[in-house]
Amino acid sequence: MKAVVCTGYGPPEVLRMQDVAKPHPASNEVLVKVHATTVSMGDHRIRSFTVPSAVWLPARMALGIRRPRRNILGIELAGEVEAVGESVRRFQKGDRVFAATLQGFGAYAEYRCLSEDGPVAAKPKNLTYEEAAAVPIGARTALHYLRKAEVQSGQDVLIYGASGSVGTYAVQIAKHFGARVTAVCSAANIDLTRSLGADVVIDYTANDFTKRPDKYDVVFDTVGKASFAGCVAALKRGGSYLNCTPVLPSMQVMRAKLSGTHKLILGEAPPETAEALDFIRDLLEAGKIRVVVDRKYKFDEIVEAHRYVDQGRKKGNVVISIV
Numbered sequence: 001m002k003a004v005v006c007t008g009y010g011p012p013e014v015l016r017m018q019d020v021a022k023p024h025p026a027s028n029e030v031l032v033k034v035h036a037t038t039v040s041m042g043d044h045r046i047r048s049f050t051v052p053s054a055v056w057l058p059a060r061m062a063l064g065i066r067r068p069r070r071n072i073l074g075i076e077l078a079g080e081v082e083a084v085g086e087s088v089r090r091f092q093k094g095d096r097v098f099a100a101t102l103q104g105f106g107a108y109a110e111y112r113c114l115s116e117d118g119p120v121a122a123k124p125k126n127l128t129y130e131e132a133a134a135v136p137i138g139a140r141t142a143l144h145y146l147r148k149a150e151v152q153s154g155q156d157v158l159i160y161g162a163s164g165s166v167g168t169y170a171v172q173i174a175k176h177f178g179a180r181v182t183a184v185c186s187a188a189n190i191d192l193t194r195s196l197g198a199d200v201v202i203d204y205t206a207n208d209f210t211k212r213p214d215k216y217d218v219v220f221d222t223v224g225k226a227s228f229a230g231c232v233a234a235l236k237r238g239g240s241y242l243n244c245t246p247v248l249p250s251m252q253v254m255r256a257k258l259s260g261t262h263k264l265i266l267g268e269a270p271p272e273t274a275e276a277l278d279f280i281r282d283l284l285e286a287g288k289i290r291v292v293v294d295r296k297y298k299f300d301e302i303v304e305a306h307r308y309v310d311q312g313r314k315k316g317n318v319v320i321s322i323v
Helices: 041-048 053-063 129-133 136-148 165-176 187-195 228-233 251-259 275-285 299-310
Strands: 002-006 015-019 029-038 076-084 096-100 111-115 120-122 156-160 180-185 200-203 216-221 235-243 263-266 293-298 317-321
Touching (some): 002 299, 015 299, 076 111, 096 275, 136 216, 136 275, 156 165, 165 216, 180 187, 187 200, 293 299, 299 317
Parallel strands (some): 156 216, 216 235, 293 317
Antiparallel strands (some): 029 076, 076 096, 096 120
16 A cells, blocks of 8 residues: 655655555454545654654654654544454444544555544544544544633633644634633634634734733643743633643743642643544534635645645645545
């Protein structure tokens, strides 16, 4: 089968299309013919090895010294079940599914084996494969953090990085939970975030939300670029600070944790189960949230897609069509 292999850490050109062995499902696995995947910021960070210098060595030990140990990237997909293992009960041949593949990667390939007990679920009926592939990571992440913060009707929630993959879902899911949402993004994405339901939109290039008098029950930094001290200062007493990017321990973070004034939820991965995907699928099929796709590329254009994502300006998701 065809797969895009990451031959080393570096620019998009380290990605090469190669022939590799087609996988065979174990007894508890399904073999999925992949129709679409995405270029996420997670793929960008692994390929380019964009990590804080303080964790350079442990990150290399975990991911691979000279090149990614798991060298077929891709952390979400949508496709069709081609075969099932003998003990599989949830799926059968021909089922259309979408899945997160953060554990093990591997979505940049024509086929991927998935555990039936993992984050794989029936694809939303009203979405194309390309749209469905753009759901599992961003939407699950947004849902996980907003649930951890126990977002409720009437609360004030600020989403920083509201036009990215996690951010576009966070705006919509927070609105679904009944919150008043303030979205922070660039001027170019104001109309987009408003269309997703944001009550207030702040252009971060013109206004610093941390200097405003407004206070929030939840501040969710989806891109890890807002000032930690500023975010905490913008919280109401007892409010929650959420950050889904890797956060290094610091004196500021330690003091905030010890004070107990606010709830901090940092760098957590969603559970590797299907429950969140089932929940999100219901919202999508009911038209309560939608997928934002910025650009689509063919499988053999994946290097170009990575070049675009490297610019750091993608809106929502960048999709790769494999079939």
